[in-house]
Amino acid sequence: MLIGTGSLTRQSLAGQVAVVTGAGGGIGFEAARALVWLGAHVVIAEINRPAGREAAARLMEEWDTDTVTFVHTDVGDQHSVNRLSRQILHSLGKVDIVLNNATIAPLGAVKDVSIKDWDASYRVNLRGPVLLAQAFLPGMLARDYGVFVCVSSYALKYVGAYEILKKTQVELANTLDAELEGTGVIAFTIGPGLVLTETARFSIERLAPLYGKTVDEFYAMLKEHIISVEAAGAGFAAAIALAARYRGQEIGSIMALQAAGIELPKEEAEVKQAALTREELEQVLTLCRKVRTTLAEQSERWKKRSLFEGQWIIRDFKKHAGMPVEQWLDTLERLERYAEGQNLAGLADTPAPIGALVSYYAHLQELANISLKDPVQLAEQLQIVRGWQEEAEKLERLLGKRG
Numbered sequence: 001m002l003i004g005t006g007s008l009t010r011q012s013l014a015g016q017v018a019v020v021t022g023a024g025g026g027i028g029f030e031a032a033r034a035l036v037w038l039g040a041h042v043v044i045a046e047i048n049r050p051a052g053r054e055a056a057a058r059l060m061e062e063w064d065t066d067t068v069t070f071v072h073t074d075v076g077d078q079h080s081v082n083r084l085s086r087q088i089l090h091s092l093g094k095v096d097i098v099l100n101n102a103t104i105a106p107l108g109a110v111k112d113v114s115i116k117d118w119d120a121s122y123r124v125n126l127r128g129p130v131l132l133a134q135a136f137l138p139g140m141l142a143r144d145y146g147v148f149v150c151v152s153s154y155a156l157k158y159v160g161a162y163e164i165l166k167k168t169q170v171e172l173a174n175t176l177d178a179e180l181e182g183t184g185v186i187a188f189t190i191g192p193g194l195v196l197t198e199t200a201r202f203s204i205e206r207l208a209p210l211y212g213k214t215v216d217e218f219y220a221m222l223k224e225h226i227i228s229v230e231a232a233g234a235g236f237a238a239a240i241a242l243a244a245r246y247r248g249q250e251i252g253s254i255m256a257l258q259a260a261g262i263e264l265p266k267e268e269a270e271v272k273q274a275a276l277t278r279e280e281l282e283q284v285l286t287l288c289r290k291v292r293t294t295l296a297e298q299s300e301r302w303k304k305r306s307l308f309e310g311q312w313i314i315r316d317f318k319k320h321a322g323m324p325v326e327q328w329l330d331t332l333e334r335l336e337r338y339a340e341g342q343n344l345a346g347l348a349d350t351p352a353p354i355g356a357l358v359s360y361y362a363h364l365q366e367l368a369n370i371s372l373k374d375p376v377q378l379a380e381q382l383q384i385v386r387g388w389q390e391e392a393e394k395l396e397r398l399l400g401k402r403g
Contacts, residue, residue, distance in 0.1 A: 006261035014039030022102030024051030030233025045073035075128030105162035125165035177248035192232035322356035354396035361389035
């Protein structure tokens, strides 16, 4: 089993109760399966009664355990979520983990998707997580412990009625992170990557013509981004087990798997090969150091701002740069080590969305144009920020050659 091939130990979540919505199949089922291996009592909150019962039975048979419960749940219905809460509290006494996996994905151009489908997407993809937060966060806060996980998605055209509402889950997690600051309750967001569940396969058959491609061409276009259902679910469970390091972040399943020392089977993913010369590796090392120094200095200045202003700057950075500044500093330091040691595989396997950092510096220039009225001061500030942006752009071009 994939979750057991890394550094995580079995039963490390023993005694914890995890609610996994939409776990009757697909990624949710695999996440539940991995959480059971980690020792959690898993509650499968599923709207499809036969699928939910079968999933619970399969897990109990596989692990010879009674630590799996199925509760029929419509996450978009307040009475159903409240009933879920009452049933769990009566039988298990608490909830430590909530994984908002349940989803529906209407397809089509924004102008073509019916408002009924938009409403249905809102009901499951946003209303549901909010109801679950209201049902279970109070208990987590009372015990000063808990993990609340939102789920983002792989962005494509013609899935706006799905993607836009999934993006709001990211913002929900960001808001919760701010509200939960200083507590033992953690909120973060994880994206599974592109996973070929039955729903995804059906969707691709409908999306391919909208892209002007055959189904085979569409698969070929996405091939390098595809991971297995088990890998995505194991990544969800690994992130929960390592939740302390992901507070307030938006991560991906592959990132969590790497952090847990779990390698994807080679037959599931092509091994990326870096194509950088020795001279280019030296340039990567130099640029990583410059970009990291800039961010470290900015971070220190942010801490000296007023509480409100400092928090706004930090969250604005995270929103535009793709991840918190602390994670950026860790990522750049890791890239430095790999470049210095000429570790091409390490460079290739380290996620580093430098393009988002470039966009952040462009955003800073827009803010400067709005806020600075003195033309001399504006010119000086723009020159500084453009310098930061150029360094990030050079680094982005070099890292783009990793494979």
